Amino acid sequence: MSTPTRPPTTRPTPYREMEESIDLSAQLQHVPAVGGAEQELLTLNMGPHHPATHGVLRLLVTLEGEVVRDLKPIIGYVHTGIEKTAEDKSYWKVIPIVERMDYLAYYFNAMAFCGATETLLGLEVPKRAQYLRVLHLELNRIMSHLVWLGTSALDLGAISMFWYCFRERETILDIFEMSSGQRMHTRYIQVGGVIDDIPAGFEEKVRAFCAVMPERIEQYGDLLNKNEIVLRRLRNVCPLDEATLLELGVTGPLLRAAGNPWDLRKAMPYSSYEDFDFQIPVGTVGDNYDRYVVRLAEMKESVKIVEQALDGLPEGPFITEDRKVALPPRHELATSMEALIHHFKLVTEGFRVPPGEVYYPIEGPRGELGCFVRSDGSSKPARVHMRDPSFVNLQATAPMVRDAYIADLIATLAMLDPILGGIDR
């Protein structure tokens, strides 16, 4: 292409001619004709504001007709800088902030961070606190899966599922409000234990929930499991084998759907998970249908764990009695000068954590949620990093949906369950 010469000033610039003189045919990718019709690759921008992307995820989709040939997720639209903010706050003030990363797994975020900090401190968490943590973590898992199920079914066109799931979710959020004072971002889990013991009437509420929930899960299954539309939309759609998933670092229900029973609650028990009797549901093929039933079965297992946590709830303190780390009980403030001094010190400066670094992985609702904390010996973390499962799992989208229909892309994305707050952090 020759450089266009500057036209005489009297004439207007011949844009039209210049445009037409450029030959673009070499850059257009021609693909072999399907069914006699010429097909061209079309690059389509989906999102960031698209109801089916479950957040502000932007997808750059290369389509050939209706078939997805390539896909590129573009993230960063809800970047919050939480990891950086955490470096500026003392340890106990980081908890309400990291909770806001993956906004459907706030107990998990807090648990991963507190677990990492406790490991650095070498702190022993009382048994009762561990059980209370498990209780809330599993309720949180059910809650997160309910949101997933409701919105995913909505993507497949089943709107009543959405109402049913949110009805049960409401019950769980009520339980959260009862024990911690907030429906979301509860900051219930603290370094060394939990902020407060469960109130009177809490156990009955959770028991009532555990009594109805298995039946509700059956009802979800009745509606969806053998529904012809669901089968056609999910069964054998976008499978991905175990080896590829492992290579991509995918964990959680997605990996278990492909037949690998990797579950950190069993493989590397934390917070007394070894005391609980539950099973790991695994799938076989790793298609969308498996991803769906595995999560449904996980909810049932979580209900079992919640019941066991209530049954076996040990007596004892709900937070460590180490006054260097945990705030003294309120009634001591009025009577004990020492308690008041500890209180002042903890609130203004926070506790110091010995230098070192630690990675603390737990099993979140979407997979391995790990928290890396590096301490330089001061009362603020030098670095906080979360290995968020949604972020890693998102890589698997492209291999899953390659050569599938664009409608199946929506279903696969729903079954992938990415939470953008966790991805962008």
Added chain:
Amino acid sequence: MPWNPGDDVISVQRGPRPGGAGGAYRAFGETLRGLKTTFARVLEGPITIQYPEEKVPVYPRFRGRHRLHRFEDTGLEKCVGCSLCAAACPADCIRVVAAENTPELRVSAGERYAAVYEINLSRCIFCGYCEVACPFDAITMGNDYEMSDYNRSDLIFTKEMLLAEPFDRAPLRAEGE
């Protein structure tokens, strides 16, 4: 596999292959079964709460809009302007300027009082750390959850607004209910 989970694994049941004669049956049979599930829910009655008219009562631990308190007998403010709440706030949204009590102007029970006490509710994340931090129970999280406003500047609550009796719009559940 480096790790053997033993008997703790259950295989989930896969659905039938779609299409074919089974598919033709399912298109009617399973749909009817699903409809049965749906219609059975009608008997359970609606659970919708007609929100602005009908409000969900909050639990005693609920963390709503903050309140500052006075001593009931003397009417003096409990807050002594120690700024511990401001130090505890992860969102840095509390501003306290303390001043000395004088015999002519006694505002609080302590030596000093908060001359300025502001909470920027548009920054607040309702974590409740201020309540935890205050050693004198001067600030607590109230029950009010209806705080929307048209201007951001109207969301900066001053000491007078926080001390005032709220309209008491949010109903409270009894302990253990």
